[in-house]
Amino acid sequence: xxxxxxxxxxxxxxxxxxxxxxxxxxxxxxxxxxxxxxxxxxxxxxxxxxxxxxxxxxxxxxxxxxxxxxxxxxxxxxxxxxxxxxxxxxxxxxxxxxx
Amino acid sequence: xxxxxxxxxxxxxxxxxxxxxxxxxxxxxxxxxxxxxxxxxxxxxxxxxxxxxxxxxxxxxxxxxxxxxxxxxxxxxxxxxxxxxxxxxxxxxxxxxxxxxxxxxxxxxxxxxxxxxxxxxxxxxxxxx
Numbered sequence: 001x002x003x004x005x006x007x008x009x010x011x012x013x014x015x016x017x018x019x020x021x022x023x024x025x026x027x028x029x030x031x032x033x034x035x036x037x038x039x040x041x042x043x044x045x046x047x048x049x050x051x052x053x054x055x056x057x058x059x060x061x062x063x064x065x066x067x068x069x070x071x072x073x074x075x076x077x078x079x080x081x082x083x084x085x086x087x088x089x090x091x092x093x094x095x096x097x098x099x
Numbered sequence: 100x101x102x103x104x105x106x107x108x109x110x111x112x113x114x115x116x117x118x119x120x121x122x123x124x125x126x127x128x129x130x131x132x133x134x135x136x137x138x139x140x141x142x143x144x145x146x147x148x149x150x151x152x153x154x155x156x157x158x159x160x161x162x163x164x165x166x167x168x169x170x171x172x173x174x175x176x177x178x179x180x181x182x183x184x185x186x187x188x189x190x191x192x193x194x195x196x197x198x199x200x201x202x203x204x205x206x207x208x209x210x211x212x213x214x215x216x217x218x219x220x221x222x223x224x225x226x227x228x
Contacts, residue, residue, distance in 0.1 A: 008121050008152050010195070033124030036152065041197025062165025066123050068158035068172070072197075081165075 002092040006032040006099060009044040014098040019047065022055045027092045029085065030059040030077075035067065040074045052076050060085060112223040113144045118153035120228065122172070123163065128156045129171050131228035136174075139181035146185040146222070147178070148215060149207070153228075154192045157203040175205050189215050 003022055009015040015030075015037040022028055028051075030038045037044055038059035048057060061079040064070045073079065080088065089095050116135055120127040138145060149157060156172070163170040178186070186207040193199060193209065200209060210218070219225060 006124065008124070010152050011121070033121045033152070036121060036155070036196075039197070043195045045197075063123075066161060066163040066166045066168070066170075067121065067155055068161040069155070070160075 001026045002088050002095045003028045004095065004097045005030050005034040005037060006097070008033040008036040009042075009047075010036065015044065016047065018096075018098040019051045019055070021096075022051065024054045025056075027056045027058060027088055029080070029088055030057070031063055031085070032060075035059050035063045035069065038064065038074055038077050039069055039072045041072070045074060048074060049076075058084075058088065109142065111142065111144050113146070113221060114138060115146045115148060115219060115222040115225045117219075117225060117227045118147065118149050118156055119151040121152040121155040122158075122161070123166065123168055127228045128153070129169070131226075132171055132174055134226065134228075135178070135183065136181065139178075139183055142182075145183050146187060146218065147183065148187045148189070148218070150189040150192050150212075150215065152192075154188055154196060154198060154203075157186075157188070157205060157207070159202060159204045172204060178205075187215065187218065 003018045005015045005018050007014045058078040058080050061081055116131055118131050122128040161170055161172040188207045188209050189212055190209050191212050
């Protein structure tokens with residue numbers, strides 16, 4: 001299953017709820033303001049790191065670049081482009097969007 | 100416009116713009132900036148504050164080509180030309196995000212939440228975005 005999160009973890013609890021519902025082997029893709037959840041050294045970094053062993057966590061690279069935070073992405077997060085987003089959806093459906 | 104503001108010499112009020120949202124995901128940051136630029140024409144005492152995810156609005160090296168939206172971040176550097184020089188960033192917000200002023204594209208004054216609360220209380224008008 002693919003989960004997408006498009007809200008900042010500082011703004012809503014979508015990422016927290018998503019990670020609590022993601023099962024082993026699921027994929028989580030952070031998009032739009034959700035990419036803030038992919039950053040190192042924030043209050044939410046530990047929560048994300050704790051899930052990285054069992055859940056694959058990805059972030060949409062163009063959204064990181066737009067916000068000037070590409071260099072701050074947490075090691076181990078896989079960066080994808082829009083084509084990669086489509087591939088993830090095709091390979092891991094169904095898709096759950098955490099808004 | 101009130102009669103008061105139409106008087107000779109005009110009345111200068113203290114306006115604060117409170118920015119709390121990350122850029123690009125929602126329209127708030129851009130809308131705030133547009134209102135600030137319009138208001139700059141009225142020669143008021145303007146302060147911009149950046150708290151919570153609003154601090155991300157000032158990140159260096161924003162490149163928005165990949166998501167096909169306008170990159171308005173260089174405009175923050177132009178605010179000085181409109182005599183808007185009071186930019187404040189909350190320390191607690193930077194700390195929670197692992198950011199420092201080195202990450203920001205303009206010089207700002209960093210203040211604590213308590214100091215920012217005092218600054219808010221001194222305003223005539225507070226506009227939130």
